[in-house]
Amino acid sequence: MVTARAPLVVKLFGEHAVVYGYHAIAGAINLKIIARVELQSQGYLIESNLGVERLESLWTEKVKHKYVVKALQVFSQDVLGRDVDPVKITIRSPAPPSCGLATSAAVSVAVISALSKLYNAGLSKTEIARMGHKVETLVQGRASPMDTYTSTLGGLVLVCPQENRLVKIQDVERLDLSIVLARRARSTRELVHTVYRIYSRYREIVEKIFILIDTICLEALEALRRRDTEKLGMLMYTNHMLLSSLGVSNALIDYLISCLRERGARGAKLSGAGDGGTIVVLGRLTREIEQTAREVLRERYVSAMRHIDVDNQGVEVRD
Numbered sequence: 364m365v366t367a368r369a370p371l372v373v374k375l376f377g378e379h380a381v382v383y384g385y386h387a388i389a390g391a392i393n394l395k396i397i398a399r400v401e402l403q404s405q406g407y408l409i410e411s412n413l414g415v416e417r418l419e420s421l422w423t424e425k426v427k428h429k430y431v432v433k434a435l436q437v438f439s440q441d442v443l444g445r446d447v448d449p450v451k452i453t454i455r456s457p458a459p460p461s462c463g464l465a466t467s468a469a470v471s472v473a474v475i476s477a478l479s480k481l482y483n484a485g486l487s488k489t490e491i492a493r494m495g496h497k498v499e500t501l502v503q504g505r506a507s508p509m510d511t512y513t514s515t516l517g518g519l520v521l522v523c524p525q526e527n528r529l530v531k532i533q534d535v536e537r538l539d540l541s542i543v544l545a546r547r548a549r550s551t552r553e554l555v556h557t558v559y560r561i562y563s564r565y566r567e568i569v570e571k572i573f574i575l576i577d578t579i580c581l582e583a584l585e586a587l588r589r590r591d592t593e594k595l596g597m598l599m600y601t602n603h604m605l606l607s608s609l610g611v612s613n614a615l616i617d618y619l620i621s622c623l624r625e626r627g628a629r630g631a632k633l634s635g636a637g638d639g640g641t642i643v644v645l646g647r648l649t650r651e652i653e654q655t656a657r658e659v660l661r662e663r664y665v666s667a668m669r670h671i672d673v674d675n676q677g678v679e680v681r682d
């Protein structure tokens with residue numbers, strides 16, 4: 364049996380714009396997906412908090428575990444040149460699926476890393492990240508490399524899609540963050556498509572929004588390095604307003620972010636594809652802020668986590 368652990372990812376700046384080639388900043392965090400892979404005599408068995416799924420073939424259409432099955436397919440085609448042998452895959456996640464913390468990217472990265480070890484394929488972290496990104500693109504239609512690369516490499520990462528480069532931000536080891544999770548109504552695929560629709564229709568305006576998000580991202584890089592939390596917070600709020608203008612927020616989230624600002628949170632924004640999911644807050648959540656989140660989100664409130672640390676390891680594998 365092989366076990367891989369891949370960190371979840373919080374999006375600090377630049378999500379959505381990154382899909383169109385603009386900069387983004389993401390951070391691997393100390394919450395990890397665990398994928399256990401073991402050979403079995405026949406068929407494929409996948410267990411996770413989505414349920415239990417048995418498959419005779421890897422090429423079955425309409426599966427529940429889309430990312431796991433796509434990762435098995437990509438590894439079969441690109442590495443083995445034949446189907447992966449019958450395996451049982453167990454996925455454990457510290458957060459619900461589609462919560463804005465890149466669970467799907469971390470699942471893809473963890474499964475590919477475990478398979479690489481199981482078959483002694485010796486894939487490098489860059490190859491694992493590239494294959495993880497391929498899995499996301501095949502399942503979602505459009506995806507930037509941000510989530511899969513950050514989960515694979517760990518740490519805080521500046522994504523520079525135009526130069527096809529991801530740079531680890533070396534001199535920031537810690538960041539005082541909290542997160543609030545809210546139930547989502549729309550999937551990442553739908554939200555990425557929402558932005559594409561508005562981009563196709565109002566290209567000149569939306570490109571200017573993306574350019575502003577890009578500037579925010581580069582300013583945030585400097586603020587992170589100088590530990591200028593006041594500026595970082597202001598940039599988070601501004602990035603949130605721009606995400607909202609792209610149609611990926613909702614009334615409850617916008618109201619919550621305004622309340623957090625009024626009650627003194629240093630910075631807050633949606634993180635990830637949007638419509639709920641993760642709200643990332645700069646600094647510790649006070650009881651008052653946590654209570655505000657519960658009251659505003661009501662039945663869409665899922666949970667709040669007060670101590671989120673940066674994970675610097677990235678994906679790890681053990682026999």
Ligand code: MEV
Nearest residue numbers: 378379506507509635636
């Ligand atoms: C999703 O976690 C982040 C998006 O920017 C999509 C992507 O980068 O693939 C919305």
